[in-house]
Amino acid sequence: MKNLFALVDCNNFYVSCERVFNPRLEGRAVVVLSNNDGCVIARSNEAKALGIKMGAPAFQHKDLFRKNGVLVYSSNYALYGDMSQRVMETLGRFTPRIEIYSIDEAFLSLEGFDSTSLTEYAHLIRSTAKKWTGIPVSIGIGPTKTLAKLASKVAKKYRKLNGVFDLTDHPAMEKILDSVDVGDVWGIGPRYRTFLVRHGIRSALDLNRAGDIWVKKHMTVMGLRTVKELRGIPCFGLEELPVPRKGIMSSRSFGRPVESLEELKQALATYVSRAAEKLRSQRSAAAIVHVFLLTNRFKPREPQYGNSSTAILPIPMDYTPNLIRWAHRQLGKIYKPGYRYKKTGVFLTEIVPRDRIQLNLFTQNYPHEKNRKIMRVVDLINARWGTDTVRYGAEGTQKEWKMRRNLLSPRYTTQWSEIPVVKSE
DNA sequence: TCTGGGGTCCTAGGACCC
């Protein structure tokens, strides 16, 4: 049967989430900032029209924001995660096969659906999502994921399409591909864009017509797959099952520079407990702990230092206190006094399923049943009452290094009102 | 004062083995 994909993309997702609970934001220029209130990571159409770029540092635009009455919010991931789940559940009603691709995008398989009424169906999906969740979405349809993505860009670009565009067997395919900048093709980032333009490849159509061997030579097999997908030959399938992470990272920039080892250890302990939580939630254990720390690269006049250190654990672990001990040990090896640090973090790798840990002679009863029970209770309580309800002494209580979130909206959906159901094992 | 955080995949090249 013929492949057929729909890409559903939430419009200006974080801004749309804020708008659902604060209708005053409708029709206004609104931006949402990254952690630490650093960069712009979501913009309403009105904000885009003011020329505010994705990733723009917020402090450079203070004047512009004030002059134009731009409403500025800290990112509220508890809210966005919850809204995302509602949108995905809604989309799941319209197809038996769905891939949740990111917090604000999903691929739907439309294989076997009546191809003459797909646009109509997509309009129904779109209006239902809006009605049930308040979030506006755009939908692109195509025979490959790359073309569905491209179609969704077209759907956003032309108002009269009402947020839906089907590129499948389109009579004006070439003209449409020619109207799309090569850098807007899924898989073509800024580096490749520069390179391609230098070689006269400016549009998606140019790329579609590029030679296979040349593409493979300069852009690896991944680039070649992208080109084939542009020609309608599917190279990327629907990934319905979440793939267990191969590495789990947790790190944050500090709200202010941190110099003491004591405070770095507190911050690192906090990140290790987040990472360990994620590890346990996918029922895994990690055998390698990488720790890194960095000064602020945007302050060239301050002395710069960055380093990392890796511990190979005697056996894969998921017990937070032990992981904190190992992380602290590595931090001690790379910490140098006299620097103003901006960031530290942990990266867990060599991840294996928890119940398939290779035991050795010295670890007969591993993992210890008591530790496992403690972790289960801690995870349950934190899932129910919010991260940080139970935490470790090593994380500290003052947390003066915590990131800034001065412009946070209330936790509309996740505070008190909802108690997640936790499945027993 | 002030510039995010988390992932994926691929390739080249070195080490090592036979």
Added chain:
DNA sequence: TCTGGGGTCCTAGGACCC
């Protein structure tokens, strides 16, 4: 005349995604 060569594993680095 003319410094073996092929396979495998690992790591660092570079590209991409949202």
